[in-house]
Structure formats: C-alpha cells, structure tokens
Amino acid sequence: MSRYSALRIVREAMRRHAGWGRAWGSPEPRRRYKVVIVGAGGHGLATAYYLGRNYGITDVAVLEKGWLGGGNTGRNTTIIRSNYLQDPSAAIYEKSRALYEDLSQELNFNVMFSPRGVMMLAQTEHEVRGYKRTVQANALQSVATEWIGPERVKELCPIIRIDGPRYPVLGAHWQPRGGTARHDAVAWGYARKCSEMGMHIVERCAVTGVRTEGGRVQGVETSRGSIDCESLCLVVAGHSGELAQMAGFRLPIESVPLQALVSEPIKPCMDVVVMANTVHGYMSQSDKGEMVIGGGTDGYNAYTQRGSFHHIEETVRALVETFPMLSRLKVLRQWGGIVDMTGDRSPIIGRAPVRGIYLNCGWGTGGFKAIPGSGWATAELVATGASGPLAADFGLERFREGRFIDESVAAGVAH
C-alpha cells in the first residue's frame, strides 16, 4: 500500500486518480486466527494496530457486524481531553491524548487532531471546588491543565455569555492541548494500517456465538462461518452484554442512547471546545463550520441508535442561554449512539471470566478520546495475557472489590 502525500496527489491528478487503491482490504475470513477482535470501531482497530506495531502479532481478524466505524466511533462529538480527576483515568486518557498528537504521521492518514483547547465551565461554587481539585490532581499526574477566570474564558471564547442571569460563568478548567479530531478518519486510518500489516478486517460479519471448552475460548460462530482463535477480544461497546451472554457470563454494563446534534455550517466563531456540565451541554465547531453539540443520555436503556427529543431540548436550552448568539442558527441533524455505561462510569479493560477472552468496553460517553490509549493498553493485555500499568485498575474485579474509579465526583459528570 503506497503512502499518502501531497506529491502523490499531484502525481495521481495527472492520471485521473486511477492509481489509488483500497484504503483497507476486504478479504474472505480464514478459518483460524491467533487473535479475533470483535468490533471494528476505533477501539477494536486500535487494539489490532498496536498488537501488530508493539508486539508483532499480525495474525489478527477484526470482525464487524455492519460497516467499519459505524458505531460510536462515527457518532460521537469528537472531543479529546485528559483532564480527569482519578489517577488511573488521567493516565490512560493522557496516554491517549499524547498518541493523538502524532497519530496522523504515525498512520499516514490525516486524522486532523486539533488541539484547540477544552474548557469546562464552572457555573456553581460546587463546580469551582470540583475543578480546582482536578487542577491540583492534574498537576501531579503530569496533565497540563489550569484554572482560568471568567475574563480569560471570554477571551478564549468570545461568544460565551459569562454574566448570564441564571448561571454566570465563575471560571473554567482549561486544558490547552485538548481538542478534537475527525472521528471517521481515526477508524479509517487504523483500518488502513491494520490492512497493510496483513490483518483481516471483515465487515458485514456478525458474531452469533462464542465457542468455549473447559472454561477456555475456542472460537466464534459468525454470519460468515465458524472461526477459531486463541484469543478473543470483545470490543463492542453497547453490545458487550450480548456478546458476554454468548460466552456465558454477565457484565455490569447498561446500554443507553446518548444524544447529539449538529447545526448548519457557519463561518468560524468558536475555536475551543466548551463543556458546561451544570446546564448539560457541550459544543465545538467543526472544520466544516457546523456547531457539534453533545447532549445527555436518555433516561432508559435501549439499543435503538436514534434521536429522542427531551435531552436535545435540555441541551439546546442550555446552549442558547450560554451562547445567545446562536439563537437563530438551525439544527441540521440529530442522532443517537448506544453507550455502554458501567456503575462507576469508567471503562473495563481486562480478562473475562472465560480464559482467552479479553474485554474492552464500558467507555460510556467518553470513548472516542480514549481510542489510541485504549488500543495500546488492550493490545498489551491480549499480547501478554496480563494488564500493564495503564489498564491495571480497570479490570472487571474492581466491581467485586469496590475499587471504583468514579469520575463523576469532580462535578464533571459528562465525559
């Protein structure tokens, strides 16, 4: 597979772009792989990529029920940040953010990581205390964040109203190297590299059963035939519970629709990502000019990837109040994604109760930002059979032992 570059584009232009090959292959699945990863979203593909890159394991198949990147990877609001309170969270999200910094070059695919800065507004005294506490923690975690006052908030984001009558902005938790990336490109970029390393990405291949013998995984049944494997890694977000059931165990995960929407495109007016947790809304402006808006999760569990309206209403209300200039702007499209929520709102990376099965799930509303770090840590787990330091605290056993990693404590409920 040839490299992407400006020069190559010029060369291809001379022959009507006839030379561009497929970004990733479309092979028929083999009967056996060393590692089978279920789910060709960002996390699954990144896991495959780092298995190859860091451990030289390329006898890997990534199975995808629908189209690659069609789950939450293609449905999120693309925010990347690592300003978390708890040490284990900060470690893995910061690793991830750091990997994003050079991901375009690493993958030779422009994922458009844009470290435009993320600010989380504090609009109550309680939030002020929570964010100041997180700034303190971040300093010791080597995550560069700071507390900024309302004037600096206004300077960084002139369209914010800082003196709203209901919830004036009291300051913000600011991560200058947080930002956004082009979500689809992350999946495509990883897929292209995995394919280049000889891995098989098999789309339209639904897993229908998990074969185990004597407490150890043997393989999977799929809509495209039976496949044997030594190791099976389940990376299917909202559908983790179903896959676990096929393998005969249960997971402490609930699947809930999360709502999002975009506006029509307008000329650039907001260069930073803003999250406002008190009023429940967060927003950034894409390179296309759309305001990308994240809302809350529906109040009930479901598997339907569609929009509901009550949370949109709450979110939009909050944003019109915080950014009054948006009032006459129009919503173009709303949609929902199914997020996999754990009890402490932190992910699960670790061994399943069945030997040879590894889990990566529970990212809830915050998975996109974690893709590279999650893949890195999960690859280590699958390759070595044991969690490294990044994943050590995220094992399933923490629910039994009570070692929760609860991020909602720092006032920042939304990921």
Place this chain on the structure above:
Amino acid sequence: MSTRLGTGGSAIDRSRPVHFTFDGRRLAGLTGDTVASALLANGERVVGRSFKYHRPRGIVASGPEEPNALLGIGTGDRFEPNARATTTPLREGMALRSQNRWPSLAFDVGVVNAALSRFLPVGFYYKTFMWPRRFWESVYEPLIRQAAGLGRAPDAETRDPDRYEHFHLHVDVLVAGGGIAGLQSALAAGRAGAQVLLMEQSPHWGGRAQVDGVRIEGDPAAEWVARAVAELEAMPNVRLRLNATVVGAYDHGWMLAVEMPEPGPRERLWKIRARRTVMATGALERPLAFAGNDRPGVMLASAVRDNLMRYAVSPGDRTVLVTANDDGYRTAIALVEAGLSVPLVVDARPECNGPLPRRAREMGIRVAPGRAIAGVRWQRRITGVDVCLQAGEGSALEHVPCDAVAMAGGWSPAVHLWSHCGGRLRWDEATAAFRPDPQFPPTGADGQAAILPAGSADGHSRAVEVLASAHRAGVAGAAAAAHEGDAGQVVTAEEGAEAPALAVWRMPQSADHRLRAQTFLDFQNDVKLTDVELAAQEGYRSVEHAKRYTTLGMATDQGKLSNINGLAALSHTTGQAISAVGTTTFRPPYTPLTLATIAGQARGDLFQPVRRTPLHARHEALGAAWEPVGQWRRPYVYPKAGETVEDAVRREVLAVRSEVGILDATTLGKIIVKGPDAAQFLDMIYTGRPSTIAEGRCRYGLICNENGFLIDDGVVARLGPETWLCHTTTGGAERIHAHMEEWLQTEWWDWRVHVLNVTEQFGQIAVAGPLARNLLERLGGMDLSREALPFMHWTEGRLMDVPVRVFRISFSGELSFEIAAPAGRAGEIWDRLAQDATPYGTETMHVLRAEKGYIMIGDETDGTVIPQDLGLNWAIAKKKDDYIGKRGQMRLHMAGERWRLVGLLTPDGAVLPEGSLAVAQGTNANGQRRTQGRVTSAYWSPTLGRGIALGLVDRGPERMGETLSFLQPDGSEYRAEIVSPVFHDPEGERLNA
C-alpha cells in the same frame, strides 16, 4: 435572464410591491413572493457560492430541498444565516446577503479551488497536510476553517429579541402535508369524527396538483382545494395550520412540528402525541446528472413550473427541458403557453409518445428522443447546451442556444418521517424509488404502525391513486382512535395519462471521465460523479462510508436532492443493485429547526425556575450576596456597606459564637415518610435505626447508595407512631425523594409506605448562638428551656401566635434551634428575630460546621467515601441484617488502608488551598506522583484566628501529629499537621447548653 411576466401568478399581488435589498442593491418584488421568486423576478441568477470549489450557484428548487439559495437575512440582533430563499416569504425592507463569497458574489477568490479541483480529489485532506508535524494546527487547519462554513456567524453579542413558544397537543390523526392527499385524508378522518391536525409547510393549500393541471370532481384542482379547505374549516374537530412543517417522528407516535405563525411568535414548536400520522408529504423531484448541471439557470422542472404558475416568473426566455419522463413535459407546455420559448425537449427515452409529449409536439415544441445533455455552455450565464445520444459517451450532435435548463429526473417520495423512527424502506424498481415498506413500519404506543403513508409520499403518481390512498389512510387513522363515522367517498380525478418513466442516473449513459468530472451530485458540497467513483475505488463502498468520505448528502438539504443520484452512482460503480446499496439513515429534523425554537421561552430569567424561599425578599433587602444551590438562591453572606465578603463572614461567625445568629434553612429537604411499614422502610434507607427514635425526638441519620457510599445526611424526627420527618441536604431533597420512591416502586412495592416531599411547605429558620434560647423565649408562647426541650428533641407549639415545630438540633456547634413555620408565616418570625440576631449566610454556616468538624455532603464526600471513612461508625447499626449499602461496605476495598477524616493545621495558620493533595514518596507505574490524602474543606476560622482544614488522609486518624506536604501546581508547597477534625468545643459543652 429570468424575469417577471406581465400576467399570471396565483400567489402574487401585483398591486402591492415589496422593497428589499440584495447585497446592498435595492430591488422590488411583490406581496406573495418568496425570496427566491423575487430574486428570479429581478434577474438574479447567481445567489451563492458552493462549499468546496466556490462555484457560482443559482436557485435550483422551489421548496425546502433547496441546496444553493441560502442567504443571510436581516441585520443586527435579527440576523439569520443560511435562510432558504425558496421557503422564506419576502418582507418589506428585507436585507439579503449572499454567502460564502469574498469579496463579492460575482468575483470570489475562493474559486481558485475550482481551478485546482483535479488536485483536490475527494478525501484529499486525509492524505496530506500531515507535514511538517505542527503545521496542521498552526497553518493548514486555520486556513481550511477560514474557507469553510457557509453563512456568516452572528456577532458575539447578538441577543435575539424575538419570541418563541411551545404547543403541546394530543390528536387522533395528524396529517403531515396539505396537498390534495393531505386534504383528502383530513376530510376522511374529520368526517369520521376524529380529532385532526392538518399541517402544510407552505403558505398554500393544495400542493402541486394545481400547478400540474389535475382536475378533481370535474373542476380544476384549485376549486376543489378551496371547497375541501372550507369543509375542513367548518369542522370543530379539525385544526388547520399553514406554514407548519412536521419535522420529526419519535418513539410512540410522538411528533414534532414547527410553525411560523402570522401573527404570533417568530416560531412555534408543536409537540404532538398523535395516535396516527398520515404522511402526505409528497415527493421531491430529482436532478439529472449531466455535465454542467450545477450552472446557475439549471433548475428542476417542477421549480420552473412553480415559479411560472405561482409567481409569474420565468427562468429564462429560452429554456431547454431535459427529462426522462412525461411529467417534465408539463413544464415545457406551461412555458410555451406563457409565451416563452422551449427550443428543445431532450428526452432520454428512446420513445416518447405519451399524451403529454404528443401535446408538446402539437404545440410546435421540438422533442429529441434518446438524447442527453453533453454539456452546458457558460459565459457568466448559460448560452446553450450540447446535445448527445443518451446511449453514447457524450459526443455532441448539436448545439442548442438557450438561457435556462429545466431538468426532470423523476420523483422520490418524501419518506423521511417514516424513516426517522425505525420504519424501513424498500426499493421499488417500477417507480425507481424508495417507498415505505409496509412490513416494517414505525410503531406507535399501541405497537401498530404509527405512520400511514399516503399519496405521492407512498410512491403514487396518478391523482386517482393519490386520492384513494389518502382516503384509506384518513379512514384508517380515524379508526385507530375508534372513530368510525361516515368518512364520505373519495373524490374522482382526471389528468393526462403518462407513459412509463425511465430511471436515468447519468447522462449520457457512458459519459467519459471529463464529463463525469463536471457532473454534480451534491450541489452545495460539490460532490461530483467522479468523487463517488473514486470513493468506491478506494473501498468506501458502504453507503455510509461513501457519504462520510465524499460528504455527499451532508449539506444543509441533508441529501434531499443528491442522495438518490449518489446511491445510483455507487450502485453503478460497485456493481450492486440500488436495493443492496441501501440508503443512509434519515434523521430528524426534516427541515432545519432553529435552536431558539427548541429553547422556546426557557431563556434568560425563565431559563430554569429560580426557587425562592419565603424569606427571599428579606434577604434581598439585607443586601445578601447570592449563591445558586441547585435551583435555589441562598444568601451566601450579608455584607454591610464597606465590608468585604471576608469581613462579613468573620462578623457573622463571631456573632453566632458570641451572641446569636439566624440562618434561612428553608431549602433543607423535608420528606414525610408515613405508613404501617414506614419503620422498616427507614431502617433500610438509613444506616441507623430510625424505627427506634421515640416520638418527640430526633436523630442524625446517614443514607448510602447500593455501593455503600454516603450520599446524604440529615436529622430524622419522629412525628407520630407511623410518621417520620426526614431532613435532607438542600441538594438532596429531590434526589433522596426520588431515591426513596425508586426503592419503593421497584423493590418494595408491597410495603405500605407513603413518601411526600414537603420541603416548600415550611419556612425554616436556624437560631444559633449562646443567646438563642434567651431570644426565642422573648418571642413568647413556648417553653423552650433545657428541661422542656433537651438537645435532639422537637416540639410543637405557637411562637408569636404562629404554629411552629421547634427542633433542638445544631449544625454550628452552638446552642441552636430550628423553627419550622408554615411557609406563608415564617416571615413574621424572621422579622422579629432579625431585630436582635445577626442573619448569616451559607458561607458562615460552612465555616461554623468546619470549626466543629461536621462533615458536609459534597465536600467531605464525593461519591467515593463511606461513612466509616468519616468516623461515623456510630451512626451505623452494625447488628442490623441489612440496609442499602451494607453489602457494598463489606467489599474487600472498603476496609483497611483507606483515606479517613482528619483535621489539618498549617504551622503558620495559613489556609490550605482547597483540593490540595498530600504527596507521598515517588511515582506510580504510570509516572504519576503518589498521593496520600487531600484537603476537603479549608477556611479561615475567625473563632480560632487561623486557617483550618478538614481532609481525608491515608489511615489519617492513626497518624495524629504527622506533617504532610501539599504540593501546588505552581510548585510551591504547604505543610500541615494531622490533628483532630474538631477544632472548636471538642467537649460539646456549648452544644448542650
């Protein structure tokens, strides 16, 4: 040149001109014009620039599917970007601005992108802009951002002065669309007796039938439409709304619509619970894919007809029609009847001998069968078209001069509402369109199909079938709500017969690369035929991948015009049938929805309800500084003239410690728990045993969640044999009430317990300080002596003749009472107390409790803290079999080396920064500095004259006297000694006074 004709125009009033400006130029239109028709009437062909190549773009459609004619409308606070010219009524004095061009519409520097287009293939930005490494964020992306976007962003300080509102309505049948199908459905449902709401997106009833020459019941459609509307208006059970679009379908038949009422608010959002929705939304005409089809002056044939018939606007003097069906001929015939020239009809079908083509020929219109357009000649305006064989590769056979092109690519049913909520579509080869699949409808609350498609939205094209299907849908909708009255008969209709259409997805059939590279699919986003081909070549073959890679269908029209041609191109390239390619998902809203409409009236002061205590006005008069606590406003402190906040807190604290202070404690939650099983219920909710509280007494209680973490605390009082009053934190009132209800409703549904939140029924005042009893006794009416009302007791009586409950409890460590009076009468007591006591606010309350080492939910707790961490083991009934959280607290990690509550004192009396972490030696495996504790609350204590702090420290209570280091983000360090958390009156003598 497009222009206004001397006669005709069903929608305009020639006697009432309307003046407006376009890019600063003064123009005039007529009452009844849309912005689009007015611009065309003034010869304005170019109205905007496309997204990527900045190509000049003209009006192409006549409805909400318009992708090009997006304008900035209005000025100042009323400026609106991206307004659709085709659906915006023209208003006097309107200021219109074209978008996405610099410096001007006619001359735009961005057009350089078009010249470079071969170097900017689809997805090029994924393949470049990667080096040098930091250039993406510093150079490339800022440039791309500057070039992207459509309309100008409103100014930062813009404040929309207009009003928006929400309507809520339950109906039996919602009819979406007021064309002849919608009217027929509404008539059937209305006559049957159903409650009906009929909504039409345009300002006119009757839809296309009137423009298309349909006759109903022997009369021109317009006459039947007028009769139908009159009959509907006379029905008390039918509501009609023009300028109202049904934009979204959600679960259980919940529908969303937007109305632009006149007069009224700017926009009105309708939330409709409809038993059934009749989807009579019509169909959208498709463009044809030929080289140069994006040139201004190339319009949909239906849009040409609409402009001609409704607004008497001609798109040009000489219009070439290009079509693949008979319907397009209606446009040619209408143009010639209006006295305009149609030099040629280019028909892709080898044979075109239906009644309409015959009639066109009889009128002298030349028809070229089996032909296609090979190119549109352009010199700042269309000068002609090159005609070629449809079956060939595009060699021009003849050149036909013209100044406009009308294209008729066939019709796609507007099935969006069907798809919004899970309804599936099927590809119908016969009509070459996606139609609703009756096997997989979106379902309503009753599990049945919630949406009933009717008319052309269901794929019907003949008026007879349209009306029959609409009648059936109306009857079925009414029947679903058990209205089975006489729905009347479906009306008869006549129209010219039509020969079969041909599905033409590209022109000519084997167009070469040069032509395909000039053939646009998505006009706004500049997606060309070759782009979809390249995407497929690169493996972006799934319809979603192709969409995301090329941006096809992601423009503001959300693919209404572009999708089907794009799917066909993908199908052609990948060799799959269109049915196998499938569609991307239609998402709400059908037409864009203003953010302000969604917000409705919840803006400014009405954004969220402000909860005020009955004493609010008194606090305001005292000059309180407010703190929002949930939806409440609480006095933070009462600064006097010249006082800083710190001064005021100090004064208030000292007043409570030495004399007496009063606090508005109304916001604390008050929940009544009552019933034969209330005792066992409370013993499960609380870690202690409220069941053993004697009547007349109070006890401090803790509430944990299932994981054992402390979530709320407060004093529980026993009011009677089966009645308890549970006090919660201010933030906990609703949360704990819901928590109790959840357990009752989901787990213990058979327990006889009622839970009632009475927080707002009482005004509550804390009276704290050594002089508290003395002050209250002077009010008269009750014996509040130590003997009559000992600590942790409560009593009922009358103070100043106001009925009250008095609780002898304390959150300050001082002698303290809390007085609960009916909300309306608490003010009388406050006024009397305020004569002799110092009002204090929440910040003072915090300092007082911290001095005493009392924990605060949300400060000392954060959802990860168990009562045992806070030294509250005494409040846990250890022998109890169960309570919520007990099992959680037995987990491995809940015992042993945990961070526990201590006091912290700096050697110099400085106040520790809140949230500071106590560092330990070394780093962990991830390179993070190890920690061993944190500051949870830190204040300047006026009582002690120094800084004090509470904190959670690893095995803290076992390490009294040790000194910890608190490293700050700026590199500085605080040191503090571990001490007891009780800084003031450790023996509790003052409390028990």
